[in-house]
Amino acid sequence: MTMARPRREPTGMGLRARPSGFGTRLRSILGGGAPATDATWDEVEEALIGADVGAEATLELVDAARDRFRDDGGRTGDDVRRALATEIRDRLVRVGSGGFVLGDPPSVILFVGVNGTGKTTTIAKLAHRLVSEGRSVALAAADTFRAAAVEQLRIWGEQVGVPVIAQRPGADPGAVAFDAVAAAESRNLDAVLVDTAGRLQNKQQLMDELAKIRRVIERRMPGQPRHVLLVLDATTGQNGILQAEAFSREVGVTGIVLTKLDGSAKGGVALAASDRLGVPIVFAGVGEEIDALAPFDPDAFVEWLFAG
């Protein structure tokens, strides 16, 4: 057991709008009824860059929004906002963001990402969600590297009330993954959530190790892992794109979990990464509490983005 943090009230998709964010900035740029000029669009660009969408993706996004604005006969700042919001939403929907379908049992879900993005916490939250939907779940501690990572997952397992498959620290993570798949089969589980050690995507040996974990799972049970979720910290800047590219290349990412959206960051790099790779955003981490993992909702996300 650990101590509970002071609780904060969630709203909407669990996200709370904060003043002085992207939306506030847009409002001050766009006014409302005033006609939009080139300068307006320049400032929109800047606001998107300020939300970590990145220079390249921003230019693309603004071009598309401008086309839409023109085609719709837009004139005012409100029209700019509408065109931009629709464009962002469409891009999210286009890659299938929001729809996470667990699939027929068993589902092996592999969690990957760089250090400190919140993989272990996300696993606990997802396990809690699945259990509350009546699913049978186990966790697998394939982060055998970081000090106390196995204990961290064990504590979460106890709190959520699900078994944790683990070996001793320093064990071969592939072997843990193998055990996990075997357990999924023998215990008729709906899902096994496999935690892996955080690794920076430019460390090829560690990426090779991750690819091996994937192969072990695949060989033990063809068609698995059904989901490979990249856990991306919303506070991350443009490196997030390199992360998404590298992890996709090595282990075939099927979805993005965008964490730490309860801070002031907007997670714009996830927009760029999801768009570039054609991979949906499936969940959002919106707080410290065990239930603070929301299925990603493009409409709610866009509304939140433009609100605060």
Place this chain on the structure above:
Amino acid sequence: MFESLSARLQGITERLRGKARITEADLDVALREIRLALLEADVNFRVVKDFVAHVRERAVGTDLLSGLNPGQQIVKIVHDELVAVLGGERHELRLDARPSVVMMVGLQGSGKTTTAAKLAVRLRKTGKKPLLVAADVYRPAAVDQLVQLGDQIGVEVHTRSVGTPALEVARSGLDVAKQRGLDVMILDTAGRLHVDDAMMDELVRISGSVMPSETLLVVDAMTGQESVKVAEAFHAKLPISGLVLTKMDGDARGGAALSIRAATGLPVSFLGTGERTDGLEPFHPDRLAQRILGMGDILTFVERVQENVDQAEAEATAKRMMENRFTLEDFRDQLNQIKKMGPIGQLVGMIPGAGQMAGAAQEAVDSGQMKRIEAIIDSMTPDERRRPEIIKASRRRRIALGSGTSTAEVNRLLKQFVEMQKMMKMLSGGKLPRLGGGLGALLGR
């Protein structure tokens, strides 16, 4: 994406050929590229605006230095300005009080616990006796993590039973440090969001109670545009004295450091690299400036090579090169060593001036060209690898067949290998060929 600034400014060089001065119009084009490079490096957009304006002031009317092309000269101005903003006086930790308190604070996942252990190792090297205090009472197993790290490095870790408030852990830790006559107490705190008032207040109370002489804000090098807001919020509530930029062994450019420094004036104290407990380095402004600009980081390159190359083996190879006994077997070993060091594009990108080649090199790997070269060498007999001159037409056909390539490819590799041997002969004779010529030729460019 993520081209080096030097590569981006190639066009400027073309435009300015033969001119003696940089004009406003030339600058506009250059500054656009500089702006993009800084934004890609995650420098906050407001900071970028000010910075670019400042560079414009300095650059307008600057006489072109001989030896530098205009693109290079603009890069130099930007680089110097970056160093000026990042640098200033070096931030040495002031640890005169006995015991002194160093408090680690930051967002979740920024690397506080790992950094705390690394700092303990570093301080012990300077003769200090540190105590680690585990005041992250929220994250499951955070205390265990610090205890395990403490075991690894042989530094005592102060913990309290579960349920003890963080403030109490910190206070009692200070008592222990005093009783034991230890020099420094390194206080690990729970990661928290800067917008979480209740959690920020907890830090304020702890800080007020243990009165740290140093409060280090731990910032992930991958942080994006929010870095300024985060640092300002922590700085507004706590007497932050310096930054630790972590995960610098990744490939993030680390523009957050520039943003925070420019917005708050806080100095960068340390850089965290790697998960080993000795991975904490003092900060060098010029190295970070080069990295932000994607100008290549020869020192990191050298370090990476040292980490991955077996020293004895490398020396033996070098000796064979010098004596002109370098064989295709050595060549294959070298390819394997390069592969161990990470994505080759990134590796080549670290070499100053080789930025443009990075893409080509990566492409060669991605397109499987490297694999084909390996396959060709693997299909040779040991004797052929040692004495490629014996490979005549029929052997070539066999090798092509065995490696699934064509005789033309086998021919090309053999020809390039002869070229390489010639170049090594020149090297050992003291004549230095153009940098990167070898690899470039090898990749068929």
